Amino acid sequence: FPHHENEIAQSEAFTKKPLAKIWMHVGMVTINGEKMSKSLGNYITIPQLLEKFDPKVFRFFIAGLHYRSRVDFNEKAMAQAAKGLGKWNSFIQGLLAVSGEGENKQVKEIISSAREGFVAAMDEDFNLPNAWAQLHEFESKTNSLISAGKISKRDAENIIAFLKELNEIFGFFEFGKRDEKLPEELMALIEQRELYRKKKDFAQADKIRKDLAANGIELLDTPCGVKWKKV
Incomplete structure (x- = not known):
């Protein structure tokens, strides 16, 4: 026809x-x-x-x-999409909270590699699954640097600038800083866990981590101290 x-x-x-x-x-x-x-x-x-x-x-x-x-x-x-987008927006919130001076050359290399990989995938008949594979690798490498305390505020700003480039295409990332606070009882648990860790009572510390995870709170132990995010 x-x-x-x-x-x-x-x-x-x-x-x-x-x-x-x-x-x-x-x-x-x-x-x-x-x-x-x-x-x-x-x-x-x-x-x-x-x-x-x-x-x-x-x-x-x-x-x-x-x-x-x-x-x-x-x-x-x-539901999986909502969870996935939530993780990306939590990643952005983590970047907005980064402080510190200096600049890590590795960050620029990671951004450049991700940008090139993304463009190459899109040039391949709009291969979005492959494009996202590049972005997930970028997010994983960046999170590793954040956890190791190896990125500065300027590095975080460069990463966010790249994400804003992507958002010109996708339009679903959120860059506004959230003024989120945890209930006092959950903050008390986080503080209690820190005391257990200092005493090297890791069994009790892990139990609190699991209890918080059951309440939708993920803890991140970094060289700059413990950080939390909602999942």
């Missing part, structure tokens, strides 16, 4: 203008493994989607897929 030719013929006859220069064929959308269709009654509209999910989470979900691949939409996948 000459679909493209028919679309061109009727559209250009009506508008007297070229219809399109490029045709992009995308994969089919399924829902919970089944074809999404009105006859099956298993479809979801965009307004319905946005009532239930943050649009940035949906954007993050789509951004992890190759446009040619089949997309299976389901709540589990959206």
Whole structure:
């Protein structure tokens, strides 16, 4: 069936203008493994989607897929996307909290390598899964430096500047500094854990870490002291 030719013929006859220069064929959308269709009654509209999910989470979900691949939409996948985006935004919050002087040349090398890898992947037929592999490697290397206390405020600013470049494409990262505080009882647990660590009672310290993790609080032991983030 000459679909493209028919679309061109009727559209250009009506508008007297070229219809399109490029045709992009995308994969089919399924829902919970089944074809999404009105006859099956298993479809979801965009307004319905946005009532239930943050649009940035949906954007993050789509951004992890190759446009040619089949997309299976389901709540589990959206929950994973929400968790993934949350980790990136927590990463940004960690960068915003970095202090210290100096500049680490390794940071610029990591950023440059990530940028080159990202561009190369996108030049390969918009290979987003590969592009994200480059970004996850970048995030992992950067987090290792943060944990080791080897980045300064200037380094953090350079990393954030790169993430803002990416956000011009994706539009889902959040850069506003959160004024988050933990309940007093959780802060008391963190302080108690530090006392156990100083006494080398690591069994009790690990128990508190697990208790906090059960409450959605992850602890990061760094050369600059213990830090926490919500997960």
